[in-house]
Amino acid sequence: MMPRFKIAHLAVIATLMPGCMMVGPDYKRPEANVPPQYSAVEPVQASNEAEVSSTWWQLYQDPVLNELVEKALKNNTDIKLAVAKVEESDAYLREVGAALFPEIDFDGSGSRSRISQLGATPLPSSVPPVRNNFSGQIGTNFELDFWGRLRRLKESARAQALSTRYAKDTVDLSLKGLVVSNYLLLRSLEAQTALTEDSLKSREESLALTKRRLQGGVSSGLDVEQAQVASSNLVAQVAELKRQRDIAEHQLAVLTGDLALTIPAGTLDSLPIPPIPPVGLPSSLLAARPDIRQSEASMIAANANIGVAKAALFPTISLTANYGGQSADLSDVLKSAARIWTGGLSLNLPIFDSGRLDARVDQATAKQKQALASYESSIQTGFKEVSDALVTLSRTAEREAALQTSKDASKRALMIAENRYKSGYSGYLDVLDSQRTYNDAALAYIQSRQSRLSASVDLFKALGGGWKDPQQQAVAKQ
Incomplete structure (x- = not known):
């Protein structure tokens, strides 16, 4: 029987392995080379609220x-795919982590055989030619992680698992943005359709008026034809707007996984502009973006893989042990006289491989550099997107205010032109120009409001789906 002190000795060695050295570089987060603040653009209607909820779409109160x-x-296929990838990476992490612990197997066998009695060496008559053989033993083959190869593998797997989670969060944030943006587009198209239908009614009334005036000898046939052209153009415009609205609804049906989706009519003006974070947000807020976190997790995994590649340059030491029993009768397998055991260490040391292992280290190092470049690029892109969103939000607010004034003025001009035409002081061409000007100004105002709302969506997406004032949080913790 294997001496107990030897078994204990091997157990101690296996237990102390996690405390051994780990080759390869330890991860350190690189400094982000970005300004400490975003561009100082003063947003219109800026809010001093300390927090914007992560459920930011609810701020539109719809x-x-x-x-x-x-x-x-709940139903989007991209979300389901991302969740399945998270489950796969979690399972892989558990598989890699299991390699740090001994694997214990049981091997049992039973056989019955007959030996020839007419062989070159005849069997004594006392030895039966038919024999039984039964054995059962438990064994282990455990790699001693002297150089940290297994621990680096687990570090890489853990980072990959985090990367897939952040990838899922990125898909989640992108999906929310797509749903909200398409919904705003749909409401904008509905508002444009309603406005155009109102303009169409006005032009149909003008067409009927010019026909009556033609019959009375007051207007010419030219006025009638011009009124007919203007009315027909709006009919075509309404048809096009309805087509675009239906396509936007179909897109929402795909995004929500409900192909039979029907959305009741609503108004764009009822949607409020949500609270806007103050100017000068710290650039460290970029860490809240899931795509940047995903890039960093990929960089951590690539950094750990350098250690895995370097560990292959060192000897691989494994512990093997087996303990069990063997006998001719199954009932004797557990008896002390039937006990069998083996134990030992194996070492595999690379001596000459023509630089193959060194090349793998160089490959892992190059991949880490690629991941670093990708991480830096994601930070720069995120910083730009936040700055762009702040600028767009500010300028679209200014544009909306100007178009509101233009719409009101064009509506007053239309009323004046219609009254002058009815009184005979001006031609119908002035009425057509005023109608066209008002319709264009009113449509531009609706589109501008949609752009402003969409800019707020882009800002929330750029900030990672939510915002919290760090200074306010520090005060709250005191």
Whole structure:
């Protein structure tokens, strides 16, 4: 029987392995080479609220929109795919982590054989030619992680698992943004359709008026034809707007996984502009973006893989042990006289491989450099997107205010032109120009409001789906 002190000695060696050295570089987060603050653009209607909820789409205060987002998060196929990838990476992490512990197997066998009695060496008559053989033993083959290869593998797997989670969060954030943006587009198209239909009614009334005036000898046939052209153009415009609205609804149906989706009519003006974070947000807020976190997790995994490649340059030491029993009768297998055991260490040392292992270290180092470049690029892109969103939000607010003034002025001009035409002081061409000007100005105002709302969506996406004032959080913790 294997002496107990030897078994204990091997157990101690296996236990102390995690405390051995780990080859390869330890991860250190690189400094982000970005300004400490975003561009100082003064947003219109800036809010001093300390926090914007991570459920930012609810700030638009639209029950239909809330339902669409929740349905998309539950049914969208891209989300399901991302969740499945997270489950796969978690399972891989458990598999890699299991390699740090001994694997214990049981091997049992039973056989019955007959030996020839007419062989070159005849069997004594006392030895039966038919024999039984039964054995059962437990064994282990455990790699001693002297150089940290297994621990670096687990570090890499853990980072990869985090990367897939952040990838899922990125898909989640992108999906929310797509749903909200398409919903705003749909409401904008509905508002444009309603406005155009109102303009169409006005032009049809003008067409009927010019026909009556033609019959009375006051207007010419030219006025009638011009009124007919203007009316027909708006009919075509309404048809095109309805087509675009239906396509936007179909897109929302795909995003939410509900192909039979129908959205009731609503208004764009009822949607409020949500609270806007103050100017000068610290650039460290970029760490909240899941795509940047995903890039960093990939960099951590690539950094750990350098250690895995370097560990292959050192000897691989494994512990092997087996303990069990063997006998001719199954009932004797557990008896002390039937006991068998083996134990030992194996060493595998690379001596000459023509630089193959060194090349693998160089490959892992190059991949780490690629991951670092990708991480730096994601930070720069994130910083730019936040700055762009702040600028767009500010300028679209200014544009909306100017278009509001233009729409009001064009509406007053239309009323004046219609009254002058009815009184005979001006031609119908002035009425057509005023109608066209008002319709264009009103459509531009609706589109500008949609752009402003969409800019707020882009800002929330650029900030990682939520925002919290670090100074306010520090005060709250005191």
